[in-house]
Structure formats: C-alpha cells, structure tokens
Amino acid sequence: MIDKEKIRQLCAGRPVAIVGAGLVGAGWAVVYARAGLNVKMFDANAEITRNAMPLIADQLAGLQRHGLLDEAPAAVLARIAPVATLAEALDGVAYVQESVLERVDVKRQLMLDIDALAAPDLVVGSSTSGIPGSAFALGLAISPRVLIAHPVNPPYLVPVVELVASPETSTATVAFADALMQAVGQSVVHVRKEVEGFVLNRLQAVLLREAWALVQEGVATCEDVDKTVRDGLGWRWSFMGPFETIDLNAPGGVADYAQRLGALYQRIADARSHPEPWDAALISEVESQRREQLAHTDLAARRAWRDERLMEFAAARQRPAPAAP
Numbered sequence: 001m002i003d004k005e006k007i008r009q010l011c012a013g014r015p016v017a018i019v020g021a022g023l024v025g026a027g028w029a030v031v032y033a034r035a036g037l038n039v040k041m042f043d044a045n046a047e048i049t050r051n052a053m054p055l056i057a058d059q060l061a062g063l064q065r066h067g068l069l070d071e072a073p074a075a076v077l078a079r080i081a082p083v084a085t086l087a088e089a090l091d092g093v094a095y096v097q098e099s100v101l102e103r104v105d106v107k108r109q110l111m112l113d114i115d116a117l118a119a120p121d122l123v124v125g126s127s128t129s130g131i132p133g134s135a136f137a138l139g140l141a142i143s144p145r146v147l148i149a150h151p152v153n154p155p156y157l158v159p160v161v162e163l164v165a166s167p168e169t170s171t172a173t174v175a176f177a178d179a180l181m182q183a184v185g186q187s188v189v190h191v192r193k194e195v196e197g198f199v200l201n202r203l204q205a206v207l208l209r210e211a212w213a214l215v216q217e218g219v220a221t222c223e224d225v226d227k228t229v230r231d232g233l234g235w236r237w238s239f240m241g242p243f244e245t246i247d248l249n250a251p252g253g254v255a256d257y258a259q260r261l262g263a264l265y266q267r268i269a270d271a272r273s274h275p276e277p278w279d280a281a282l283i284s285e286v287e288s289q290r291r292e293q294l295a296h297t298d299l300a301a302r303r304a305w306r307d308e309r310l311m312e313f314a315a316a317r318q319r320p321a322p323a324a325p
C-alpha cells in the first residue's frame, strides 16, 4: 500500500535517482514514480536510458489495463526524467537506487563516484542480487548511508525487497530504507547478517541445484521439473512460505512434520553434500530441452506474457483475502 504522507516526511519533496537503467533499474523507476516521487534516471549507456522510456510507458499501460494504477500512465511517466550524467542524477535527491552490473569492481567504482558527489544525507540502496556491501561499500564517507535493497524482477510487480546492512551501515539508514520501501508499497525482509545471495537467492540456489541435478541424473525432464513447481509447490508458495506450508502439512504442525519427514529430508541433503558444477554438457542438455518448449526468438514475448500474468495476479492479490483464523 502506497503511503504518500510518509514519503513526503521521508523525502521532503526531493526526487530519487536510479543509477543503471537496465531491466531492474527501469522497474524501480516505475515503483518510485507510481508512488508519486519524481525520479531521475541515469545509465552509463545513454541508449539504455533512452530505450527505458518506451519500455516503462508499456509497463505503465499494462498496470492501468489491470486496474493497478490510480492515475493516468502519462502522469506517472512525466515524473521520470532521463539525465545524462551521474552528477545531474544525484543533484538534490534523497535516495539513490543503484542498479548497475553485478560486478564488484563496477559497484565499487560507482560508490567512489557517488561518495565524491553526494550530499551529506543521501542514502544509497544497492539492487545487487547477492554481493554483500562489505565487498564494495566500506571505508567511505558515505558508507554509513549505503545498504543493500535487493528486489525481485520486475520490482513494480513482485513486492519483496531484502534490506542488508554492511558493518558500517548506520541504524538510521536501515530505518530510512525500511520506511521508504514500505511507503512505496514494497514488502521488506531484513537480512540480519551479511551472507552471499542473502535469503532469496540462497533459497533459489538450493531449488536450482536440485533441479539441475534431477535433469542430469535423468530423474525428470526440465518440463516435468517446471511442472512440479508450476502446478505443485508454486500454488501454495504464491501466498505462504515453506515454513507455513509444512506447519499445515502434518496434523500436529511443524514439529510433527519434522518428526515424520525430517529423516527423509536429511538423507536427501546428505546425498547432495558434494559440489556438482553445472557443466557444459548439462547446460547444453537443459538449453536444448528449454528451446523445444520455447524458441529463442520467443523469449521476449514470453517475458511480456509473464508480466501480464503477474499483473493479473497482483490485481487478484489486491482483493481482500478471506479472514484468517
């Protein structure tokens, strides 16, 4: 739920900046502009910034079609301004959403550049998928005001954001980011220790590791692994997590579940205790199975289809759920 009064308190009328306007940066621009903030958008590649605007216009049109915007798409788009330099992007903003390439050297250089230009109260959230702030954000004047704000793609449709402090991040920065994220409608998870991949991608890593291994061992095809999640696990996971799922799956709750099935899960975990890289032959097998399902040339259309489904889902989620017991 967007809270414009809270946003006014936090940002005092100042805009926010997106640095890195690729897939994720453009999605973040929609999150902030939809919440009423003015957004300055900068990418080191000017063509990417230019291309982001029509893409964002399409995304806003989709949101309106699904009843997910409370004003005209053009009014939201008008709040997003592409800018040509980092200095212009940072000038007068309250918050920066860093969304550049997932490389430590690129993120570190950007932190140095931001440090040289930033106002003394600027807060920076990094979209990194898994690099802890300790690897690129320490030892600078701005370090207390940098934290990880890791989204899911696209952030304007999937609300979760993981906040992760580095050892130098101040508690005031975490409190600001928590309040801002909630006020723009995101769902905040606090990751309480720095760990590579945070929570979301560590969970995804375990699932993917098993998925690749099951295909490698000939236990199931890619399509049947996908079907197991799409038509099975994913149904409950769209509205409850794995702990609540198992709490409901044994008559006596989670402790009963652990009693009944703990040993099975332990044997499965033991069987996977050695590292198995996704080798070239396996990648090629999975690639060929996926291309039988979806031609390379259809990837972009399928992404658009995915986003339409997510919008339908987001619209359904906005209807009040029946009261929980």
Ligand SMILES: NC(=O)c1ccc[n+]([C@@H]2O[C@H](COP(=O)([O-])OP(=O)(O)OC[C@H]3O[C@@H](n4cnc5c(N)ncnc54)[C@H](O)[C@@H]3O)[C@@H](O)[C@H]2O)c1
Pocket: 019, 020, 021, 022, 023, 024, 025, 042, 043, 044, 045, 048, 098, 099, 100, 101, 102, 103, 106, 110, 127, 128, 129, 130, 150, 151, 152, 153
């Ligand atoms: N794609 C995802 O599903 C996803 C999800 C969550 C988080 N992330 C993270 O978000 C970040 C961006 O990922 P993406 O998928 O949008 O990548 P992307 O390649 O689409 O976009 C990255 C952009 O950063 C720009 N860039 C590089 N250096 C720059 C600099 N110094 N200043 C300004 N712009 C610069 C590039 O030109 C590029 O347009 C990464 O850290 C990634 O791990 C990605």
